[in-house]
Amino acid sequence: MTDTVVWITGATRGLGAGLARTCPYPRARIINASRSPHPDLENIRFDLGDPSSWSALRASFDEVLNGFTGKRAIFVHNALFDGSTGYAGEMDEDLYYRDVIGNAAAPLVLADWFLRAVGPGYESGILLMSSAAARMPIEGHSVYGAAKAGVEHWVRVVRRERATRGTGPWVVAVRPGMVDSDTTRREAELDPAVYPMAVHLGAAFEAGEALSPDDAARDIWAAMPPPPDTSVLLFGAPPSGVLAAGSANPSASVESGS
Known part of the structure; x- marks a missing residue:
């Protein structure tokens, strides 16, 4: 019998x-x-771009956690809706809409469902994957960056709310750094006219700067549960060429007390 249950969205590839x-x-x-x-x-079966599929995850939360007697329950939201990179006002409208729903709305809805499902008597936690794009404006990623900034702010607020209530779960957002994944490699090959970051990603891959998914994951797990005064944990760094170009470093430290 297991005493730990972990839900991971997008556990079939990459960091997940x-x-x-x-x-x-x-x-x-x-x-x-x-x-x-x-x-x-x-x-x-779960599709970020199809909200009608989300209820299956809620049903799993409710079923597994109803009367749960184990030690630990954790929800890791790692999946992203991938496919709408480009400049605002120029992308396919349907993809843009699904990007907003899948990357901005879904994390908050799913995390709220987990909050409602967990009970007292065991450790519970919510780990939401974020990105340097939450702080660094990346052309071609307007929705993605806004979505990750929203996720981080949700964590800041809910962490305070949990402290006020004196109950779990712990909540944290994680910026994992540049991870070697199919998605990141695809983005490195995009047309710089719609995604200028592609040039820097390609150079970073050539320089061996990307973390392997397993190495990045081990670093993240080693930091769990997060310190109680921490909303955002920062790992790795964006491609070095981005910093050389003068962008602010979004991975300088752990974001504590905020």
Whole structure:
């Protein structure tokens, strides 16, 4: 019997797969929520761009946590809606809409459902994946950057609310740094006319700056649970060429007390 249950959205590839592989809790029950099934995990059919699919994840929260007697329950929202990179006003309208729904609305809705499902008597936590784009304006990622900034602000507020109530779960946002994933490599090959960051990503890959998904995941797990006064944990760094160009460093420190 397991005493830990962990939900991970997008555990089939990239950082999500790394988080599943390196989960440090013995015999943890890991539940993947994604469009494609994971060959070795429990699976929930879930599509960020299709809100009608989200209720399956809520049903899992409610079913598993109703009367839960284990030690730990954690929700990791790692998945992103991928496919609408480009300048505002120039992208496909349907993709733009689904980007807003999947990357800005979904994290807050899913995290709220988890908040409602957890109970007292065991450790519970919400880990929401963020990005340097939450602080650094990246052309071609207007929705993505705004979504991640929104996620981080939600965490800041809800962390205070949990402290006021004196109850869990802990909540934290994580900027993992540049991770070697299919998504990041695809972005490195985009037309710089619609995504100027592509040039810097390509150079960073050539320089070996990207973290492997498993290394990035181990760093993240090692920091859990987060310090009680911490809203955002920062790992790695953006591509060095971005900083050389004069952008503010969004990974200078842990964001504490905010």
